[in-house]
Amino acid sequence: MDIQQTIQKLREELNVHNHNYYVLDTPTISDYEFDQKLKQLEDLEKKYPEYFDENSPTQRVGGTITKNFQTVPHQHRMYSLDNSYSKEDLIDWENRIQKVLGNVPLEYTCELKYDGASISITYENGKLKRAVTRGDGFQGDDVTNNIKTIKSIPLQLNGKDYPEKFDIRGEIILPFAGFEKMNQELIEIGEIPYSNPRNTASGSLKLQDSAEVAKRPLDCLLYFLIGNNLSFNTQFEGLETARKWGFKAPKEAKLAHNLDEVFQYIDYWDTHRHTLPYETDGVVVKVNSFHYQDELGFTAKSPRWAIAYKFKSEQVSTKLVSISYQVGRTGAITPVANLEPVQLAGTVVKRASLHNADQIEKLDIRIGDTVFVEKGGEIIPKIIEVDLSKRPENTEPTKYITHCPECQAELVRSEGEANHYCPNFYGCPPQIIGRIQHFISRKAMDIEGLGGETVALLYNNGLVRNYADLYELTVEQILPLERMAQKSAENLVKGVEKSKSIPFENLLFALGIRFVGETVAKKLAKHYKNIDALSKATMMDLILVDEIGERIAQSVIDFFENQENRIIVERLKSYGVQFEISEKINPNATDKLSGKTFVVSGVFSKFSRDDLKKAIEDNGGKVGSSISAKTDYVVAGENMGPAKLEKANQLKVAIISEDDFIKMINEN
Incomplete structure (x- = not known):
């Protein structure tokens, strides 16, 4: 056997043993034997560098240093899930689904909801190509070098029947045993222990030295495949196929034939979740059929075909020490309860939200009260009740x-508003600082080298009074500030300069117009194309x-009527910032479908659904x-949803085939 064959055989053997140990939990050789084979492979690879392979088992030990994690767009957006907190919520969800699908029999895949850091991993020709964090759902950080150190993630897939390219999504987790071991080691050397497994797992992905990541006992549970030409048609088949290819797809997942079986699954894991080796805070329920998933589609933030059921939150009691009031960037006042520190869901809680004056009155909460605190769907804990029996x-x-x-x-409080507001929009420091912090944030202008604390520092030293002032900052002005070195000052100025190329829709969101969130900003940018057209728009x-209602419209008008x-x-x-949309030039684009709205339904042979929607938009049409x-037309493929067919006939909407659509866009 020649050297190249020997190296390849060792790699294949080590991959199998790695899978047996970390995924199947059934090792077939001792740790010593494994280490000896790994050492043999390392020696051969050093001696014969021409046979280097970035996906060799020897590369899992890390050692690559990443100073700056590159931001990468997701080919397929990573959506968040809608949450539910009761079985009634799930019944309502199913009713909404059936209105779209037309009361068809449904199966569901039930999976545990893991409390970790979301990841999307791309495989090409069976090899791990890239791993990207969730980020904002549209783009995330490339953490490939760190992900390769996690032993349960295959570098090379088993078998041959995988697509040429696909993504798989999952959670990077830190099992309890590994978390406790890490904390014990910190305690022994007098260091502060980590607060909880989820944050520690998430933080591990952004360590600069992958060798340090390799030392952490991270695991990865993968649960969703996405790509073209997948060889299966349901979520449950996808999980089974993922296991066959070598992924650690949790075996706790179950196929439910109706909602009653979903409830049985939830009831079982609500009591048995504490036996698991890692954190789980609920159950994810997905419509099993990919065809029905396509029919249901997405809202602006979430898939309509999936929902998370959250287990009842842990509650603790503690004492209310005082109430303080925070001022947000819009001037909204938020009362905050300052508590005697207490452990809750793996973290020490000292503060909790009281929301507004109505909530304080409803709870009749008073200084010195003993209160019950919980972490629900929100990250910030909230007070849910006062223990009146212990009131002083x-x-x-x-x-x-x-x-x-x-x-x-x-303070002012408008009719119908829950919050009090400070009206001093241009003179109240937290509002000014908050607006600038929003302007520089990742989903807005994404200014590198400038964080929230630095914004406050710049404001307090009189260097900025609004976000436009950022573009006049010089290195010489910044250098005298506390904790500012030459390199930091240069990076800040460069980051501001670089932001001039950020797209118009991000800039529009960054302006901080009330009620104009990320999605609304995109719709306004796409419709008006530039800031001048938007500023002149009437109600x-x-x-x-x-999707623009009166409240948003009035807020946009108020913003542009203000002289400042x-x-x-x-x-x-x-x-020189981007105040007009930079549209990608498509040489085949036309305006043939201008003013027409299309709905796409069914399975197509000549287009993927995404390509069909893109063709509609490229030719000036709108996809509903x-x-x-x-709606002007429904483009119907095979297995069109019966509810959509009925609705189209009822409203007398024209139903056209895929071939009809092709003729429509090819007509002169």
């Missing part, structure tokens, strides 16, 4: 503040834009998610 005598009802705690302006113009905002926008223009009186 002679306590006074809490009086909500009347003036801003930062600038002393008298009627705005509410005719898809207009001055800031003009200044930003002069610095559901059939309504505004």
Whole structure:
């Protein structure tokens, strides 16, 4: 056997043993024998570098240093899940699904919801190509070198029947045993232990030295395959296939033939979850059929075909020490309960949200009360009840503040609003700092080298009063500030300069117009193309834009009617930021379908659904998610949903085939 064959045979053997040990939990050789084979392979690879392979088992030990993690767009967006907290919520969810599908018999895949760091891993020709964190769902950080150190993730897939390219999604987790061992080692050397497994797993992915990541007992549970030409048609088959290819797809997943079986699964794991070796906080329920998943589609944030059921939150009691008030970037006042520190769901809790004046009044919460605190669907803990049996005598009802705690302006509360607001929009420091912090954030202008604390430092030293001032900062101005070295100052100025190429839709979100979130900003940017057209839009113009209501429209008008905002926008223009949409040029694009709305339903032979939707948009048409009186055409493939067919006939919407659509866009 020649050297290359020997090296390849050793790699294959080690991959099998690795899979047996870390995925199947059934080792077939001793640790000593494994280490000897690995050492033999390392020696051969050093001696014969021409046979180097980035996916060799020897590469799992790490040692690659990553100073800056590259931001990479996801080919397929990573959506978040809608949450439910009761079986009634799940029944409502099924009813919504059946309205779209037409009361068809449904199967569900039930999976445990793992509390870890989301990851998307790309495989090409059976080899691990790239691993990217969830990020904002549209793009994340490339952490490939760190992911390769996790032994349960295959570098080379088993078999030959995998697609040429696909992504697999899952969670990077830190099992309890490994977490406790890491903490014990820290305690022994007098260091502060980690707070909880989830944050420790997430933080591990961004360590610069992959050799350090390799020392951590991370694991990876994978549960969703996405790509073209997959050889299966359901989520449950996907899990079985993933296991066959070598992935650690949890065996706790179960196929449920109806909602009653889903409830049985939830009830079982609500009591048995504490026997698992890692954290789980609920159950994910997915419509099993990929065809029905395609029919259901997505909302702006979540798939309609999946939902997370969250187990009842852990509760603890502690004492309320005081109430403080925070001012947000919009001027909204948030009351915060300061508590005696208490352990809750793996972290020490010292503060909890009290939401608003109505909530304080409803709870009748008073300083000195013993309160019950829980972590529900929110990250921030909340107070859910006061233990009146332990209330001290002679306590006074809490009086909500009347003036801003930062600038002393008298607070206002509009009719129908839950929150009090500080009206001093341009003079209240936390509002100004908050707006600039929002402007530089990742989903907005994504300014590297500039964080929230630095924004506060710049403001407090009189260097910025609004986000336009960032573009006039110099290294010489920044250097005298606390904790600012030459390199940090240079990086900050470079980061600001680089942000001038950020797309218009991000800039529009960054401006901080009230009620204009990420999705609304994209819709407005796409419709108006540039800031000048948007600034001149009337109320009627705005509410005719898809999903823009009166409240958003009025907020946009108010923003551009304000003279100070207009001055800031003009200044930003002069610095060269992107105030018009940069549309990708498609040489085949036309406006043939302009003014027409299409709904896509069924399975197609000449297009993927995504390609069909893109063809509609490339030719000036709009893709709707559901059939309504505004729909012009339904492009129907095989197995079109019966509910959509019925709705189309009822509204007399034209139903066309895939071939009809092709003729439509090819007509002169």
